Amino acid sequence: MGNSFSSMGREGAGGRRIARVGMQMRLSLISFDLATVVSSTRVVDRRAASAGGTPRGSARGAMQQCPNNDRLRRASPHPLIDINSRSSRLAPVPREANAASWRRRARPLLGTIVEVAACTTDEPAYRRAADAAFGCVARYHAAMSFHEAGSDVRAIAAARRGATLDLAPETRHVIAAALALSAQSDGIFDVGxxxxLVARGRLPMPPVSCPGTAALAAEALRLEDDGRLTVLRPIWIDLGGIAKGAAVDAAVAAMGDAGLSIVRVNAGGDLALRGGEPQRIAVRGPDGVLVDAGALADGAIATSGPYAGSSDQDASALVVRGRRARWVDRAVSVVAPSCLIADALTKVVAILGPDAAPLLRRHDAQGFSVDASGRLERVA
Known part of the structure; x- marks a missing residue:
């Protein structure tokens, strides 16, 4: 699936995100006594790496000092989940305090490996839920890929001025959210x-006769009350900076609808959790170092940024509409109640840095960056 959106456009081999619409989120920052080794990769003790210390505020129940650090350690013999791994090797799943076992399946979708996991003893129920989750992700992929000939995104690219299009429900949902976020961010986040991105060679040239224009999506597209989309002027959109998060949200919801209460979906770093014990999350810094980001429960996290060994990310890719990302050399993560929001806001945080705080607060979200030394800097 075409990754992009804006400055952080097409993400590097490690760039990712997370979550579930409507879920309540809590990310507890934990101070560590020991550094931990996961898969032979160095994990930075954030308390030691941050010279000035990591902020430990308690803004709206998001990042807080964890009151049950010992309990989390006992519950997690494999303490860190690397949300940025693109390999088919599944990350360790922390054990729950109860006797139920974790079950996991993975498939290649969205240009990455999508893993769906659940803590349950009912294998048939898990398989039905996993199939439903993968089906959701596949629909998002088919509808919103810039690369798929039959996708809604391709149909929009081929549409002439004044055309009205029928969209898949998934596409309507994502475009509506994208237009709202564009308005809220004054165009910093915009899918138009x-x-x-095609001009830079970061997306393929679509086989259409209408050239795309450089315009905000809100100036070129209008969602009608009946759900159809009117193209006010030709435009090529890319939903890669928000659709993967939305797909993860839908997958988590599908597993819940199938009767599972403790689930996790990870699409190459767009990660959402619902139910069960908090799970400790590792974010990969620009040089590949894993940094423990804390414990996540009932929420989402998305990460985007430059990674060692990746040719997809360079400084020129971080300039969109004349704006250069402030945190061009850092991994940027956002924790939010939904993966869609977390996914999109990583780009806003990358461009604005600390100035993204008001928009983060508006969405009950928090952001942070990790530099090459493993130092974590919090936003909002």
Whole structure:
């Protein structure tokens, strides 16, 4: 699936995100006595790596000092989940305090490995739920991929001025959210960047006769009350900076609808959790170092940024509409109640840095960056 959106456009081999619409989220920052080794990769003790210490505020129940650090350690013999891994090797799943076992399946979708996991003893129920989750993700992929000939995104690229299109429900949902976020961010987040990304060679040239224009999506697209989309002017959009998070949200919801209460979905770093014990999350810094980001319960986290060994991310890719990302050399993560929001806001945080705080607070979200030394800097 075409990754992009804006400055952090197409993400590197490690760039990712997370979550579930409507879920309540809590990310507890934990101070560590010991550094931990996961898969032979160094994990930075954030308390030691941050010279000035990591902020430990308690803004709206998001990042807080964890009151049950010992309990989390006992519950997690494999203490860290690397949300940025693209390999088919599944990350360790922490054990729950009860006797139920974790079950996991994975499939290649969205240009990465999508893993769905659940803590349950009912294998048939898990398989039904996993199939439903993968089906959700596949629908998002088919509808919103810039690369798929039959996708809604391709149909929009081929549409002439004044055309009205029928969209898949998934596409309507994502475009509505993207237009709202564009308005809230004064265009910092905007999906109308397809032509710019094609010009840079970061997306393929679509086989259409209408050239894409450089315009905000809100100036070129209008969602009608009946759910159809009117194209006010030709535009090439790219939903890669928000659709993967939305797909993860849908997958988590599908597993819940199938009767499972403790689930996790990870699409190459767009990760959502619902139910069960908090799970400790590791974020990969620009040089590949894993940094423990804390414990996540009932929420989502998305990460985006430059990674060692990746040719997909360079400084020129971080300039969109004349704006250069402030945190061009850092991994940027956002924790939010939904993966869609977390996914999109990583780009806003990358461009604005600390100035993204008001928008993060508006969405009950928090952001942080990790530099090459493993130092974590919090936003909002």
């Amino acid at each position: 960047v397809g032509a710019e």
